[in-house]
Amino acid sequence: MYxxxxxxxxxxxxxxxxxxxxxEDLRHFYTRLGANFYAIHxxxxxxxxxxxxxKQQAQRLVETMARQYINRPEKLRQLDIDxxxxxxxxxxxxxxxxxxxxxxxxxxxxxxxxxLNYFQELGINLVHIMPILRCPQGRSDGGYAVSNFRExxxxxxxxxxxxxxxxxxxxxxxxxxxxxxxxHTSNEHEWAQRARAGDSVYQDYYYTFESRDVPDMYExxxxxxxxxxxxxxxxxxxxxxxxxxxxxNDYQWDLNYNNPAVFIEMLDIILxxxxxxxxxxxLDAVAFLWKKIGSTCQNEREAHLILQLLKDCCxxxxxxxxxxxxxxxxxxxxxxxFGEDAVIAKECEIAYNATFMSLLWDAVATKxxxxxxxxxKSLPVKLERATWLNYVRCHDDIGLGFDDMxxxxxxxxxxxxxxxxxxxxTGKFADSHARGLPFGQxxxxxxxxxxxxxxxLVGLQYALETGDEGATEDAIKTILLxxxxxxxxxxxxxxxxxxELGTINDDSxxxxxxxxxxxRWVHRPSIDWEKAARRxxxxxxxxxxxxxxxxxxxxxxEIDVFADFNNRELIEVENPHLxxxxxxxxxxxxxxxxxxxxxxxxxxxxxxxxxxxWFGTQHSRFVxxxxxQKLDIFKNRLVIPGLSFYWLCES
Numbered sequence: 038m039y040x041x042x043x044x045x046x047x048x049x050x051x052x053x054x055x056x057x058x059x060x061e062d063l064r065h066f067y068t069r070l071g072a073n074f075y076a077i078h079x080x081x082x083x084x085x086x087x088x089x090x091x092k093q094q095a096q097r098l099v100e101t102m103a104r105q106y107i108n109r110p111e112k113l114r115q116l117d118i119d120x121x122x123x124x125x126x127x128x129x130x131x132x133x134x135x136x137x138x139x140x141x142x143x144x145x146x147x148x149x150x151x152x153l154n155y156f157q158e159l160g161i162n163l164v165h166i167m168p169i170l171r172c173p174q175g176r177s178d179g180g181y182a183v184s185n186f187r188e189x190x191x192x193x194x195x196x197x198x199x200x201x202x203x204x205x206x207x208x209x210x211x212x213x214x215x216x217x218x219x220x221h222t223s224n225e226h227e228w229a230q231r232a233r234a235g236d237s238v239y240q241d242y243y244y245t246f247e248s249r250d251v252p253d254m255y256e257x258x259x260x261x262x263x264x265x266x267x268x269x270x271x272x273x274x275x276x277x278x279x280x281x282x283x284x285x286n287d288y289q290w291d292l293n294y295n296n297p298a299v300f301i302e303m304l305d306i307i308l309x310x311x312x313x314x315x316x317x318x319x320l321d322a323v324a325f326l327w328k329k330i331g332s333t334c335q336n337e338r339e340a341h342l343i344l345q346l347l348k349d350c351c352x353x354x355x356x357x358x359x360x361x362x363x364x365x366x367x368x369x370x371x372x373x374x375f376g377e378d379a380v381i382a383k384e385c386e387i388a389y390n391a392t393f394m395s396l397l398w399d400a401v402a403t404k405x406x407x408x409x410x411x412x413x414k415s416l417p418v419k420l421e422r423a424t425w426l427n428y429v430r431c432h433d434d435i436g437l438g439f440d441d442m443x444x445x446x447x448x449x450x451x452x453x454x455x456x457x458x459x460x461x462x463t464g465k466f467a468d469s470h471a472r473g474l475p476f477g478q479x480x481x482x483x484x485x486x487x488x489x490x491x492x493x494l495v496g497l498q499y500a501l502e503t504g505d506e507g508a509t510e511d512a513i514k515t516i517l518l519x520x521x522x523x524x525x526x527x528x529x530x531x532x533x534x535x536x537e538l539g540t541i542n543d544d545s546x547x548x549x550x551x552x553x554x555x556x557r558w559v560h561r562p563s564i565d566w567e568k569a570a571r572r573x574x575x576x577x578x579x580x581x582x583x584x585x586x587x588x589x590x591x592x593x594x595e596i597d598v599f600a601d602f603n604n605r606e607l608i609e610v611e612n613p614h615l616x617x618x619x620x621x622x623x624x625x626x627x628x629x630x631x632x633x634x635x636x637x638x639x640x641x642x643x644x645x646x647x648x649x650x651w652f653g654t655q656h657s658r659f660v661x662x663x664x665x666q667k668l669d670i671f672k673n674r675l676v677i678p679g680l681s682f683y684w685l686c687e688s
Contacts, residue, residue: 203314425528470496
C-alpha cells in the first residue's frame, strides 16, 4: 500500500543506507520492503513514534533487515520464493512433528544428525530441538535463561554442527524448529552485565528501578508465575544496586520492549537463526512481552503489535520462515496470537493448542467427554491461513486452565474438579494408576499443575512395576487413543520424544541439586537406545507403541481431510463417554471421515441417529481407516471398545 508519509521516510532511509549494503543485489528485498513498509512504519510509529530518535531507529531497523537478507544463503532465498508461491504449504496433513532436548535424545547435535533415520522410520518430518543456546550452568531454566543469543552451548555442539544438521534435514524434507526466547535473558548475558556495571544504555534494556516504589505498583496486579520457587516479580541486584523485573526466575531478567533498541536487537536475532536454516521459530513467552502498571502484564495490546512488527519484518527478509506462538493462555486470548486478519496470520502462523491438550487429560481422568465437548465448543475458530500445534505432552507441566463456565456447564464445581484432577494424576485418587507429580503449587490459592511423562500419567509405570498385564494394555490403549486425537483434530501433530517408546518418569533429576526442586525434569528423559531397539521386537511395550504410532502417522498423511482448513465439525452425542467429530473436504463434500473416541475402559455404543446425516440416511457398513477393518452396524448402533477410537468412512 502506498502512503505518502511512510514512503517519504522510506525514501530518506534508502538514500542514507550504508554503502556496503547499497552495493548488494537487493531486488527481492526492496520489492518486499516496499510492499510491507506502510504496515511496518504504522506499527513502529504506534510503539515508538513519540521518541525523538524515531527516524534513527527506523533507519537501524531497515539496515538490520537488509544486512540479514544479504547474509541469507541463496538456497534459503529460493525456498522463500517457493513458499511464497505455495502459501498454504504448512496446512498440509503431511507434517508430523516431534519436540526433543538434544542432550536427552541423542547427546548433542551430531547425535541428532546420526539419528535422522529414526525420524523417517517413524514418519516424523518436523523436529523441534529445544533451546540450544549458551546458558549458565545450573541456572538455565531448561535452556530458557540465555546468556548469549548467537552462541550454541558447548555441551550441545557448535554452529557448524547446526548448519550441517540443517542441511541434512533439508535434504530429507524434515523441517527444523528452533527457539528464540523473546521475553528475557539470563542475568549473565552481556547486556545484563553491562547494566550491572552501571551502563544506563543497557539498564534501559530491562525494567530496573532504584526503589520499590514502581515495582510495588506493578506487583499489585501481576500474578506470580512460579509462586513456590520464585515468588514475586522483582529481584534486588546487589551489584547494580537496583530492583530488576524477573517474572519467571530471579536469574531471568525481563526485556524492556518500550525501548526500540531491544526490539531491533531481538529482530536481528530472529533473522540470524532464520539464516542458519530454521524453517520455524518458536517464540517463547510471547504473552509477557509488554508490561504495564495496573495490568497483569500479560496479553497486552502492545505485545500483539510487537509480534505483528516482527512478522512484517521477517516477511521482508525471510518470508519462508514461520512463527510459533508459545502462549499458554485462555482460548479467547490464544486465538489473538494468530493476528486480527480474517484470513492471514499477521502475528504467528502456528499456536500451541494447550486447551485441547488439557481437555484430553480431563477426559482420561473422568472417563467421559463432557468437559472436552464443552471446551471444544468454546475454542474459537482459527484463521484460514494459520494452524494449531496439537500435543499430548511437552517439556512443560500440564496446566488446568479450563474456563470456569465450561466446567460448570459440564456439571462440575471448578475448584473441586481441579483438585480432583491434581489428585488423580499424582496418584492420590483411589482408582488412579497415575504417577505424576505436582508442579507450581500455590499455597495461597491451592492451585497446582502436573508433571510426569505420558506413560507414567496413564498408568504404564504402575503396570510395569506391578506386572499387571491388563493395566499395561489399558495404558498402551490410552497412549494411542490420545495420539489418535492429535492426528485427526486438525493442525500439526507434535509428539514428545520418548512417548513413542512408552518412556516412563526419570527420577534421576533428584540427584542434581540444580534440578531437584523442579518436578518438570521428571519428564525430560535421556533416551536409552538399547531399550529403544526393542521397538523392533514384537510383544514388547516399545514395539506395541512405536509400531502403532508409525501406522497412525502413515494413515494420517494419506487422508486429505486431515489437512487444516477449518474443515471440522463437532458432533455431540448422547453417550457421555464418547467424543465425536467429523472432518470433510471443502472441495469434495463426499470425502468425509468420522472420528469416534471412547474414553471409558468399557465398550460403549454410538447411536448413529446422533450423527444425523453425516454419511447419509442409510448406515450399513463402515471402514476404520486406521485398521482397515470393516465394521458392521446392528440396529443402527456401533460398538466402540474401551479406550479405543475409530476413523470411519463409508465402505
